[in-house]
Amino acid sequence: MPKLVVRNLRKLFGTFEAVKNVSFQVEEKETLCLLGPSGCGKTTILRIIAGLEVPTSGEVLLDGVLVNDLPPQRRQIGLVFQDYAIFPHLSVFENIAYGLRVRKLSEAELTRKVRETASLVDVQSILDAPTKKLGLSEMQRVAIGRSLALDPKLLLLDEPLSNIDAKARERMRTELGKLQKDIGIATVYVTHDQLEAMTLADRIAVMRDGLIEQMGTTSEIYDNPKTLFVANFIGSPSMNLIDCELVYNREEAVLKFGDLALDVTELTQRIEGKGEGRELVLGVRAEDLSLDAKKTNPVAIEAEVQLAEPVGAKSIYHLKMGGVSLLAKGYGMPNIDAGSKVWATFNIDKVHLFDKKTEHAIV
Amino acid sequence: MVGVRLVNVSKKAGKRQILKNVSLEIPDKELFVIAGPPGAGRTTLLKVIAGLISPDAGEVYIGNQMVNTVPPSDRDVGMVFETPPVYPNRTGFQNIAFPLEIKKVSDSQIKEQVQKVAEFLQITHLLDRKPATYSGGELQRVALARVLVRKPRLLLLDEPLKNLDAKIRERTRVELKRLQREFGMTMVFSTHDQLEATAVGDRIAVMKEGMIEQIGAPKEVYNSPKTVFVARFIGSPTMNLAECTLKRKDDRLVLDASDFNVDMTMRAHEMDREAMSQELLLGVRPEDIVLLDSPANTKSFEGEVELTENFGDERVVTVRVGKVSLNCLTGKDRVFKYGQKLHVKFKEEKVHVFHKQTGIAACVTSQM
Numbered sequence: 001m002p003k004l005v006v007r008n009l010r011k012l013f014g015t016f017e018a019v020k021n022v023s024f025q026v027e028e029k030e031t032l033c034l035l036g037p038s039g040c041g042k043t044t045i046l047r048i049i050a051g052l053e054v055p056t057s058g059e060v061l062l063d064g065v066l067v068n069d070l071p072p073q074r075r076q077i078g079l080v081f082q083d084y085a086i087f088p089h090l091s092v093f094e095n096i097a098y099g100l101r102v103r104k105l106s107e108a109e110l111t112r113k114v115r116e117t118a119s120l121v122d123v124q125s126i127l128d129a130p131t132k133k134l135g136l137s138e139m140q141r142v143a144i145g146r147s148l149a150l151d152p153k154l155l156l157l158d159e160p161l162s163n164i165d166a167k168a169r170e171r172m173r174t175e176l177g178k179l180q181k182d183i184g185i186a187t188v189y190v191t192h193d194q195l196e197a198m199t200l201a202d203r204i205a206v207m208r209d210g211l212i213e214q215m216g217t218t219s220e221i222y223d224n225p226k227t228l229f230v231a232n233f234i235g236s237p238s239m240n241l242i243d244c245e246l247v248y249n250r251e252e253a254v255l256k257f258g259d260l261a262l263d264v265t266e267l268t269q270r271i272e273g274k275g276e277g278r279e280l281v282l283g284v285r286a287e288d289l290s291l292d293a294k295k296t297n298p299v300a301i302e303a304e305v306q307l308a309e310p311v312g313a314k315s316i317y318h319l320k321m322g323g324v325s326l327l328a329k330g331y332g333m334p335n336i337d338a339g340s341k342v343w344a345t346f347n348i349d350k351v352h353l354f355d356k357k358t359e360h361a362i363v
Numbered sequence: 364m365v366g367v368r369l370v371n372v373s374k375k376a377g378k379r380q381i382l383k384n385v386s387l388e389i390p391d392k393e394l395f396v397i398a399g400p401p402g403a404g405r406t407t408l409l410k411v412i413a414g415l416i417s418p419d420a421g422e423v424y425i426g427n428q429m430v431n432t433v434p435p436s437d438r439d440v441g442m443v444f445e446t447p448p449v450y451p452n453r454t455g456f457q458n459i460a461f462p463l464e465i466k467k468v469s470d471s472q473i474k475e476q477v478q479k480v481a482e483f484l485q486i487t488h489l490l491d492r493k494p495a496t497y498s499g500g501e502l503q504r505v506a507l508a509r510v511l512v513r514k515p516r517l518l519l520l521d522e523p524l525k526n527l528d529a530k531i532r533e534r535t536r537v538e539l540k541r542l543q544r545e546f547g548m549t550m551v552f553s554t555h556d557q558l559e560a561t562a563v564g565d566r567i568a569v570m571k572e573g574m575i576e577q578i579g580a581p582k583e584v585y586n587s588p589k590t591v592f593v594a595r596f597i598g599s600p601t602m603n604l605a606e607c608t609l610k611r612k613d614d615r616l617v618l619d620a621s622d623f624n625v626d627m628t629m630r631a632h633e634m635d636r637e638a639m640s641q642e643l644l645l646g647v648r649p650e651d652i653v654l655l656d657s658p659a660n661t662k663s664f665e666g667e668v669e670l671t672e673n674f675g676d677e678r679v680v681t682v683r684v685g686k687v688s689l690n691c692l693t694g695k696d697r698v699f700k701y702g703q704k705l706h707v708k709f710k711e712e713k714v715h716v717f718h719k720q721t722g723i724a725a726c727v728t729s730q731m
Binding site: 037038165166167168170171173174177178181192193194195198199200218219222232233234235236237238285287307309310311312313316318329 | 400401528529530533536537540541555556557558561562563581582585596598599600601648650669670672673674675676679681690695701
């Protein structure tokens with residue numbers, strides 16, 4: 001039985017429909033990530049699951065039991081806020097014990113439970129420390145520990161890594177990943193950061209305007225985006241999306257854009273005649289466009305480098321190709337700098353094709 | 364000539380030394396990035412250049428002129444802050460036109476210049492609207508327009524992309540670089556984000572606790588970090604570090620990290636003299652570790668997969684070798700399971716070595 005079931009959820013604020021008919025489930029030990037830009041409805045869904053917001057219609061089931069009418073404190077759900085909401089005047093021990101004290105456990109039982117939880121989130125050595133002196137990553141652990149102490153059925157995390165500087169965020173993301181593996185609890189995680197979602201989630205639900213656009217594993221969503229929105233939102237730099245049209249020339253299939261023509265005969269079977277005569281969008285990820293200083297590949301297309309952005313061992317190249325702007329990403333090539341001519345080859349196997357009207361993927 | 368030169372600039376706030384002996388030289392028309400974690404002194408440094416803070420010691424030059432005693436308004440410097448102050452009850456046009464009104468520029472000229480800069484920044488649709496209706500990115504661009512309309516010789520940007528959504532940040536980053544090129548400005552840009560720093564900067568100064576640790580081109584600070592701090596700050600995922608010592612074994616020179624070792628014989632001439640007798644740190648970037656299913660015929664070490672992170676186009680696999688966890692970068696087509704045994708091999712020519720005590724590089728790693 002799934003741990004959490006959300007069925008046909010809708011939420012209206014006045015006349016604004018923040019959540020439009022959303023359904024999903026979360027299995028035991030699974031982390032589901034609700035990902036989308038601000039205003040897509042992801043936090044509203046989280047608050048409905050927690051019981052902080054009442055849905056206009058739809059159901060929330062925990063362990064198969066309908067919890068729509070249960071108040072938040074009786075849902076057995078742990079909620080970790082964006083700023084962690086650690087009580088600054090209490091020690092780490094008292095922060096973790098906070099919810100247990102409300103439950104009126106015996107002192108011995110309470111101490112046992114706090115110690116057990118503390119070792120799970122690896123804060124057992126700082127239990128007596130005042131929370132004022134904690135680092136960010138310790139605060140995160142204490143906040144998660146405080147939720148876990150109450151043996152929740154489900155953990156909800158609301159943008160736990162925003163408001164943190166880039167380097168610390170990277171470290172905490174990895175730590176959070178390890179912690180999730182150790183505690184193995186069903187989790188719903190809300191974020192607008194696609195990298196966070198890809199690295200931490202078992203499955204991702206990409207949201208837009210109150211609806212789930214696509215749900216799947218990181219690989220499914222990254223490699224096979226079903227809509228233009230998902231293609232554009234997932235991945236950094238964003239996928240190149242170019243307006244084009246499909247033209248058949250005897251046995252050859254060619255995509256025309258700008259002054260260019262790309263031979264996509266190999267893809268004819270997958271296109272299944274759906275592309276002809278329609279406005280299409282060609283999608284290609286920056287890493288699926290390879291660059292060469294010379295024309296070694298007969299199908300390579302000449303391009304001019306307008307800007308090179310070094311990002312670690314790789315670089316992002318801003319190209320102008322037959323009147324079209326494109327990005328390519330790859331390991332740094334010497335002497336490829338702004339103004340230089342290069343030869344670009346599309347990795348045809350990795351090319352995407354979308355219908356411009358419906359925004360849905362064809363290939 | 365509107366370069367910037369700082370000579371031994373120091374600044375204290377109360378007992379805290381915010382800037383310690385900072386010296387740097389920014390040539391005309393360069394896009395110079397000041398990178399560092401929060402609290403490194405980046406904003407103070409920008410304010411010293413702008414004249415909003417006067418240093419306790421040291422000299423500030425803009426062009427050939429020493430400007431220590433020149434008030435901010437006469438320095439011809441534009442500065443855009445992290446949260447740009449705009450007048451909420453003025454429209455976009457009125458906000459951008461404000462600095463020109465003060466200069467008593469004629470109405471027709473104001474109109475022309477505001478229009479021109481608004482077109483360049485693609486904010487003509489905001490000219491009639493008030494700031495309350497702007498998104499974070501739009502607000503940032505209006506503030507930028509207000510500074511650009513004055514055509515300053517030197518533009519200082521303090522974390523200009525911090526409050527923007529990830530996707531807009533990516534785009535604005537490129538816009539700023541184009542802008543700097545097209546206007547032929549000298550630009551100083553501060554950020555905590557190392558990726559942003561390497562992506563936009565012609566050169567980068569990496570700061571830590573009020574001091575400059577290293578200045579160099581993006582590739583230079585990435586490939587040849589001079590200190591452990593720079594090595595760890597620049598690059599994501601972060602460079603792996605392990606304690607080690609340098610030993611002679613027969614006729615080989617080996618960095619011994621107890622759980623694994625790296626043969627440095629071919630690079631003996633690059634190591635400094637003190638390296639032999641001191642405690643060292645071995646640094647290796649995640650992309651410089653090769654993952655193998657079975658042991659290699661040369662040097663490789665057995666490890667176990669602790670964690671995998673899918674980045675879309677590549678994967679970060681955390682492998683435990685003895686007591687050390689190593690982040691390794693690999694292609695997206697390989698799948699690894701939690702607990703899986705595998706073998707790691709180091710690209711010896713790309714290994715970095717630092718003195719553990721001082722954090723200073725003990726070995727020249729120069730692969731441009």
